[in-house]
Structures are given as C-alpha cells and as structure tokens.
Amino acid sequence: MKNYIISNSKLTEDSFETIKNFYLNDDPAHDWLHIQRLLKQGIDFGTHLGASLSILLPAILIHDIINIPKGSRLRSKASLLSANKTKELLGKTDYTDKEIESIAQVVLEHSYSANLPATSLESEILQDIDKLDAMGAIGVMRWAATSAKMKSKFYDEDNPWAEGRELNDFQFALDHFETKLLKLEGRLNTEIAKKEGQKRLQFFYEFLSQLKAEI
Amino acid sequence: MKNYIISNSKLTEDSFETIKNFYLNDDPAHDWLHIQRLLKQGIDFGTHLGASLSILLPAILIHDIINIPKGSRLRSKASLLSANKTKELLGKTDYTDKEIESIAQVVLEHSYSANLPATSLESEILQDIDKLDAMGAIGVMRWAATSAKMKSKFYDEDNPWAEGRELNDFQFALDHFETKLLKLEGRLNTEIAKKEGQKRLQFFYEFLSQLKAEI
Numbered sequence: 001m002k003n004y005i006i007s008n009s010k011l012t013e014d015s016f017e018t019i020k021n022f023y024l025n026d027d028p029a030h031d032w033l034h035i036q037r038l039l040k041q042g043i044d045f046g047t048h049l050g051a052s053l054s055i056l057l058p059a060i061l062i063h064d065i066i067n068i069p070k071g072s073r074l075r076s077k078a079s080l081l082s083a084n085k086t087k088e089l090l091g092k093t094d095y096t097d098k099e100i101e102s103i104a105q106v107v108l109e110h111s112y113s114a115n116l117p118a119t120s121l122e123s124e125i126l127q128d129i130d131k132l133d134a135m136g137a138i139g140v141m142r143w144a145a146t147s148a149k150m151k152s153k154f155y156d157e158d159n160p161w162a163e164g165r166e167l168n169d170f171q172f173a174l175d176h177f178e179t180k181l182l183k184l185e186g187r188l189n190t191e192i193a194k195k196e197g198q199k200r201l202q203f204f205y206e207f208l209s210q211l212k213a214e215i
Numbered sequence: 216m217k218n219y220i221i222s223n224s225k226l227t228e229d230s231f232e233t234i235k236n237f238y239l240n241d242d243p244a245h246d247w248l249h250i251q252r253l254l255k256q257g258i259d260f261g262t263h264l265g266a267s268l269s270i271l272l273p274a275i276l277i278h279d280i281i282n283i284p285k286g287s288r289l290r291s292k293a294s295l296l297s298a299n300k301t302k303e304l305l306g307k308t309d310y311t312d313k314e315i316e317s318i319a320q321v322v323l324e325h326s327y328s329a330n331l332p333a334t335s336l337e338s339e340i341l342q343d344i345d346k347l348d349a350m351g352a353i354g355v356m357r358w359a360a361t362s363a364k365m366k367s368k369f370y371d372e373d374n375p376w377a378e379g380r381e382l383n384d385f386q387f388a389l390d391h392f393e394t395k396l397l398k399l400e401g402r403l404n405t406e407i408a409k410k411e412g413q414k415r416l417q418f419f420y421e422f423l424s425q426l427k428a429e430i
Contacts, residue, residue, distance in 0.1 A: 026366040028359075033369055037430060137426035141359040141369055144243075148360035151241040154248055203425045210418045211352035215252060 001039060008043075009054040010094040011061075019058075019089055022065045028145040030064045034133060038063075041129045045192050049121060055099065056122040059106035062086055063126060070150055079111035112180075118189055128193035131184040136200030139181060140207055147173035160215055177208065216254060223258075224269045225309040226276075234273075234304055237280045242364070244357040245279045249348060253278075256344045260407050264336060270314065271337040274321035277301055278341060285365055294326035327395075333404055343408035346399040351415030354396060355422055362388035375430055392423065 006016060023032040038060045046056045066081035068074045086104040095103070106123045109116045110130055118124040134142060147154060155174035159165055162175055169176040182204060185197040221231060238247040253275045261271045281296035283289045301319040310318070317335065324331045324338045325345055333339040349357060362369060370389040374380055377390055384391035397419060400412040 028363050028369055031368070033372055036372060136429050137422050138429050140355060140422075141362075141426075144356040144359035145363035145369075147356075148243050148363040153246070154243055154356055154360075157248055157251060200429075203421075206418075206421065207352050207355075210415075211356075214351050214353045214415075 001036065004043070005039065005057050005061075009057045010099075011058055011090075012093055015089060015093050016061070019061045019065065025067065027067060027069075027149070029142040030067045034064065034142075035061060037133055037138065038126075038129045041132065042125060045125050045129060045190065046122070048192055049125065049190060051121045051125055055102050055106065055120075056125055058086075058090060058095075059103045059110075059122060059126055060129075062089060062103070063107050063110045063130065065089070070146065076111070076113045079108050079114055083108035124189035125193075128188050128190050128197075131188060132193060132196055132200060134181065135184055135197060136203045139200065139204070143173065143176060143181065147176075155215065161212070174211075177204065216251065219258070220254065220272050220276075224272045225314075226273055226305075227308055230304060230308050231276070234276045234280065240282065242282060242284075243360040245282045249279065249357075250276060252348055252353065253341075253344045256347065257340060260340050260344060260405065261337070263407055264340065264405060266336045266340055270317050270321065270335075271340060273301075273305060273310075274318045274325075274337060274341055275344075277304060277318070278322045278325045278345065280304070285361065291326070291328045294323050294329055298323035339404035340408075343403050343405055343412075346403060347408060347411055347415060349396065350399055350412060351418045354415065354419065358388065358391060358396065362391075370430065376427075389426075392419065 002016060005011060006013060020032060023030075023035055025031055039057065042056055042060045043053065045051075046053050062082055062085065063079070064082065065085055066078050068078045083104040086107060087100055090100050090103065102120065106120060106126055109118055109123045110126045112131070118127050133139070150170065152171055152173050154172070156162065156172045160174055162172075162178065167175040167179050169179045182201070185194070185201040188194045188197045217231060220226060221228060235247060238245075238250055240246055254272065257271055257275045258268065260266075261268050277297055277300065278294070279297065280300055281293050283293045298319040301322060302315055305315050305318065317337075321335060321338045321341055324333055325341045327346070333342050348354070365385065367386055367388050369387070371377065371387045375389055377387070377393065382390040382394050384394045397416070400409070400416040403409045403412045
C-alpha cells in the first residue's frame with residue numbers, strides 16, 4: 001500500500017515513514033492498523049467519488065497524529081493540534097502552501113466531537129471513513145479495547161441497558177452505544193458510506209441482541 | 216442475587232462479601248461481572264441438571280479469586296492457588312471439611328489450561344459456564360479488552376488471517392480465535408451447555424465474517 005500512496009500523492013518515502021512512526025503506540029483504537037483501514041477505504045471511496053487522492057491520503061495519514069486519551073480535557077483539541085502539525089510534516093515535500101492548507105482543513109474537520117461541517121469532498125470522505133471504522137465488528141473491538149484502557153466497567157451490573165437512568169459512558173462502556181455509536185450512521189455524508197454504514201449498524205444490533213441474551 | 220445465593224448455600228453474608236472484594240479489580244475479563252454472569256447461568260444449569268447448588272455456587276464465587284495475568288508463567292497455577300484459598304474463605308461457615316474439599320476440587324478442575332477431567336456434575340457445570348462466558352458477544356468483548364490489556368495488536372497487518380504462518384496469539388489477538396476460542400464449544404460437557412455453545416459459536420462466525428468484510 002505504501003507505494004500506491006506515494007505514487008498517488010506528493011508524499012516522499014521519508015514523510016510517509018515519519019508520519020507512520022507517530023502511530024507506533026499501544027492504543028488499539030488509534031494505531032497504525034486504524035490508519036491502514038482508513039487508507040484502504042479512502043482509496044476505495046475516493047476513487048469511486050472522484051476525490052483528490054493527493055489531498056485525501058495525507059489527510060488520512062495525519063488525522064490522528066496527535067492522539068489525546070479519552071477523558072482528557074484536551075481531547076477536543078486533538079484535531080486542531082493534528083492539523084497544525086501538517087505544515088511541519090509536509091514541509092519537505094512538493095506540496096504547495098495552498099495544498100497543505102487544504103490537507104490541514106480536512107484533518108481539522110474530521111473530529112467527531114468538534115462537529116464541524118465538511119467543506120470539501122475529501123473532508124466528507126475522511127469524516128465518513130473515520131465513523132465507519134468505529135462501527136461494525138471493528139467498532140466493537142475498538143470499543144471493548146478502549147473500555148479496558150479507560151478501566152471502565154463493561155456495563156452497570158444492576159441496570160446494563162440503562163433503563164430509567166442517565167447514560168454514563170465513562171463509567172459503563174455499554175452506554176457508549178446510546179451516547180455515540182448507534183448515532184454514527186445517521187451522520188454519514190456520502191451515499192457510498194451510508195450503504196456500508198447500514199451494514200455495520202446492522203451488525204451493532206446483532207451484537208447487542210446477542211449480548212442481551214447472554215447477560 | 217446475593218440473597219438467593221446465601222439461602223441456597225452455607226455461605227454467610229460475611230463470607231460472600233469477603234469473596235466479592237477479591238473481584239474489585241480492573242480486569243474486564245475476570246471481574247465481578249464475570250462472576251455474576253456465571254452465577255446466573257450456574258443457577259440456571261445447576262437447577263436444570265439437579266446439581267448441588269450449595270457446592271456449585273461457592274465454587275463459582277471462588278474459581279477466579281487468584282487472578283494471574285495472561286502471559287505470566289504462574290498463570291497455569293491460578294486454579295490451584297484459588298482452590299487452596301477455599302478452606303480459608305469457607306472456614307467460618309457451616310461447610311464441613313468434606314464439603315470444602317469438594318468445592319476446592321471443583322475450583323481446581325475449572326482451569327482451561329490445566330485441562331483436568333471434571334470429577335463431579337458441579338465441576339462439569341463450572342467448566343461449561345466458564346467456557347461459555349469466553350464465547351459469543353461477551354466473549355468478543357472480553358477478548359478485545361484482554362488484547363488491549365496485553366498490548367497486543369488486533370491482527371497482523373500483513374496477514375490478518377494467519378495464512379501460511381504460525382499462530383501467535385500473544386502478538387496478534389485475532390489468532391486467539393484459532394488457538395482457543397473456536398475450540399471451546401467442542402470441549403463442553405453438558406447437553407444444555409452445548410446447546411448454548413452452538414449459538415455463541417455461531418455468533419463468533421458472524422463476527423469473524425463481518426470483520427473479514429471490514430479489514
């Protein structure tokens with residue numbers, strides 16, 4: 001995939017490797033595998049929709065480069081910090097200042113919590129593929145792993161399905177389906193992502209239904 | 216559930232609370248929620264099969280009381296250490312020495328890695344419900360969370376499905392389905408557990424099939 005990305009963008013081997021090194025962390029929800037899945041789907045959707053891969057691909061690579069743990073009050077600033085890093089990361093490539101600005105804007109707009117409108121097709125795609133990666137089977141894996149990292153309980157032992165109580169997804173991981181995960185599909189931009197999103201939402205419901213039978 | 220357990224065993228309020236306190240950890244795969252799920256299913260299966268709840272229930276409560284992290288060389292000794300703890304935990308109850316010995320034996324035999332044959336119906340049930348809790352939707356959650364705790368990668372980026380390479384479930388979480396999780400159903404003892412195990416195995420296949428479509 002590296003060669004494909006380099007030949008479809010103005011990234012150099014060096015800039016690619018520099019960016020990759022930022023993702024050698026142990027956060028299973030924002031690691032290099034996450035970036036790889038988004039690159040794969042970004043190439044697929046971007047090609048289908050006629051997006052500029054040379055803008056989209058570096059934006060995907062950079063979007064989570066500053067990773068702030070869930071629960072930190074700086075969390076909502078992560079996409080801004082990542083966007084600010086774009087100039088430094090692409091400074092030694094052939095990208096023009098204007099292109100770098102476009103890429104930084106795509107990075108900035110990806111944030112779920114910032115909830116900014118997408119101002120370009122490339123931004124619509126990054127928003128979509130980032131949401132899709134939080135859904136379906138991979139979404140369940142990332143959710144459960146993040147719950148372990150945050151040391152939250154899987155669910156409220158007395159009231160797993162939060163009947164008649166306020167949702168608290170920091171304390172109980174299962175509440176996160178209601179606070180965020182089940183809403184993602186309704187916020188997708190592009191038709192191709194919506195089609196995929198419906199499958200992944202369907203899997204969420206299968207997972208929750210199976211879980212209900214087990215606990 | 217606490218009242219039901221105390222009235223169907225010789226546990227006292229004190230011994231119950233002492234045991235519960237051992238599970239106030241942040242291991243999402245072996246916490247108090249795990250014990251609660253096993254108690255619920257143990258009561259169900261035990262009643263259906265005519266097991267002695269007064270032996271089975273304390274065995275469930277005690278079975279993971281000494282929790283040794285995955286990867287530690289002492290891990291295979293956990294069930295022996297938990298069994299040894301039985302006398303101390305039940306010493307101030309009305310359990311006879313013979314009963315305590317039976318309970319300790321059920322605890323000892325539960326271990327998957329020790330792979331001991333179940334020498335009583337209660338032991339067959341604990342082996343079964345412990346395996347079932349590693350399967351299905353809850354199995355997926357415990358597996359992904361344990362992967363995060365062990366800081367392993369979800370999968371091998373170059374070869375997720377381990378085609379033509381040796382399995383390594385310490386490095387790649389996904390390999391754990393082949394090394395262990397998909398084999399659990401074939402090692403269940405009782406008919407009632409096998410019936411439930413087939414549903415949970417089916418969910419595993421749905422999960423893996425969905426994941427294959429996503430990565």
